[in-house]
Amino acid sequence: MHEMTVAESLVELIEDEGRCRGFSRVRQVRVRIGALGHVEPDALRFCFAAVSHGTVAEGARLELETVAGEGWCPGCARTVTIAERHDICPECGSCQVRMTAGAELRLAELEVD
């Protein structure tokens, strides 16, 4: 259940921003999450609600924006869409696709008061 650690890290980042930027309440948190990443969206939502209690992020809506998996195929010399980390190239069948997107775990935006 590393989503708990991820949620704690997210709340820490928000509190850091709150201290530096001087906001006292967060209405919405937008997080970019890779489709091939390490985090299960529902588990993150559950943990975020639990660990944000008593912080500036309490009650904030967590909006998760999914980033699709992409990789660079050296054979095709272009970026292709992949559905799994170790997916073959959907164009040429090569196993040499190097993942370039889909592992994101970023705090993108806050809507604050």
Add this chain to the structure above:
Amino acid sequence: MCTICGCEAATGEAPRNAPVDSWRPGRHGAGGKQGSIAGNRSRDGRHPDRHGPHDHRHPAHTHDDHGAIDFGTGLAGVHLPGMSQERIIRIERDILSKNDAFARANRARLKAGGILALNLVSSPGSGKTSLLVRTIKDLQSRFPIAVIEGDQQTSNDADRIRATGAPAVQINTGKGCHLDAHMVGHALDRLPLTAGGLLFIENVGNLVCPAAFDLGEAHKAVVLSVTEGEDKPLKYPAMFEQADLMLLSKADLLPHLDFDMDACTGFARRVNPRIDILTVSARSGDGLPAFYRWIEQQVRSDTTAKGEGT
């Protein structure tokens, strides 16, 4: 320096002088009172603020000396009719950026100290500790060796390591399912680390969560025992993708099992074409010389890389 606002508050420095044996949620922030980096992590909000109160709020627009009115200086840096600029803030920070900062500090510290660190990951019961005990006995005449043991509870594993004469620190993660770079930084404070030495970090037995947390190691080595399914690399690809070495352990049991070695190595290479694969048995010693050669090769290439870098 604070990576958010540029203030002087420390982030990412190697933590020191805090207990390592109480990482349970809710007790973690106590280290902040000693001025350690834990204060930065604590959710009760003790950012070690040495620069006095300040306010990063900006007005929705500014009037400069020349009388111009700029609507683009608000928090959002944009002007949208009917919407207050103070409401939307672009952040774009990696959520695990603090762990990554601790990991970078650990890596720099280990590299400067001339120590090769391996992060051993696997499911519980794969034989990591038995493999380590045997490895230490075989290699301790050639390398100074130290060990960090991660488990939810007990110091059983560290006790087994210490019985070999090697120094070991046990980290109990409580309910935590993985080691993180902050914990490892504390453990480094308590270990004698000798130049040219090896540091083995035995992670919490778990093929999922440890994959998300860089500890500052030089290499991850994933241990898969032949009593497990050969399709583990496909079931838990993140872990195998990140490892530089896969050790197939308990090989002495192979005659009694239906484990398909070729299928397993094929699955591992499909997930990670660069992964080195060795078959070992801590009980019989079979395959261990190849593992030791792999370690020596990493030590040499690490030293070469350091020489090139300076």
